[in-house]
Amino acid sequence: MIGELVRLDLKVGTRGYVYPIYLLVALAYGLMVMAFPEEYRSVVVPIFLLLEPGLVGTFVGTIIFAEKKDGTIGALAVTPLDWRAYILAKTLLMALVSLLAGAIIFLIGTRSLDGLPYVLAGTLLVSTVYTLLGIAISAKYRDLDDYFVPLLGVMVVSLLPFAHYHGYLTGGIWKVLYAVPSYPSIYFFSAPFESVSAGALLRSALGLVIWGVLAYYFAKVRFYRYAVEGLR
Incomplete structure (x- = not known):
């Protein structure tokens, strides 16, 4: 079932130019990275990787809104289609597209x-x-404008770890940023340019896995409450 949903979503998204545009933006980011001197790429590449393949996942909410309007999500309440499979299919497809976008940015930007x-x-x-997180947050809203307010907040908070990682936010209070899910990803995105220990990568992976479990539970609860049950 998940495979069928992924294929259908990919087909619809491609026809609507959603995913092609997404990959064109990744291409543009890669070309922008090329314009920076090589000594700045250790800073620039991780930022672009988080902005495009990472945070763009939150924009899945715009797809959720479109499918609310065309009745796709409403059908989950009255058909045998498993809404949990819907969540997993969306997540899997965005992960696959993000992998391709990340590879484009890195390969073109660094050659x-x-x-x-x-x-x-x-x-x-x-x-x-x-x-x-994008699925969880967007599930409650019916207006795209309302969704962009919490979305902007998520993006701002998620970019703060870069300032802490590079020594701009030095106060002890800023250690709270270690709990932001974007922080562990910095170690992975910085590893091609600087020495990052295996222990740091393992801890980062564990942190993101824990965040993934929490985010799935959050998405499952809110999506059923607001998007499925709320449309009955």
Whole structure:
């Protein structure tokens, strides 16, 4: 069932130019990275990787709104289609597209294969987390404008770890940023450019897996309450 939903979603998204545009933006990001001097890429590449394959998962909410309007989600309440499979299919498809986008940004931006496995691993984990968060947050809203308010908040908070990682937010209070799911991804995205210990990568992976479990539970509860049950 999940495979069928992924194929259908990919077909619809491709016809609507959603995923092609997404990959064109990744191409543009890769070309922008090329314009930076090589010594700045260790900072620039991780930011673009988080912005595109990572945080763009939260924009799955715009797809949710479209499917509310055309009755796709409403059908989940009256058909045998499993709404949990719907969530997993959306997450899987966004993860796969994000992997391709991340590879495009990194390969074009750096013109190198060195460190690509770190980038793909981080992209897979962080895009999964943010897609699930996007589903959870958007489920409650019926107006796209209302959704962009919490979405903007998520994006701002998720970019703060970069400032802490690079030593701009040095106060002890800023250690709270370690709990933000974007923080672990920085270690994966920085690994191609600097030495990152295996222990740091393992802890980062564990942190993102824990966030993924929490985000899935959050998405499952809110999606059923607001999107499925709320449309009966």
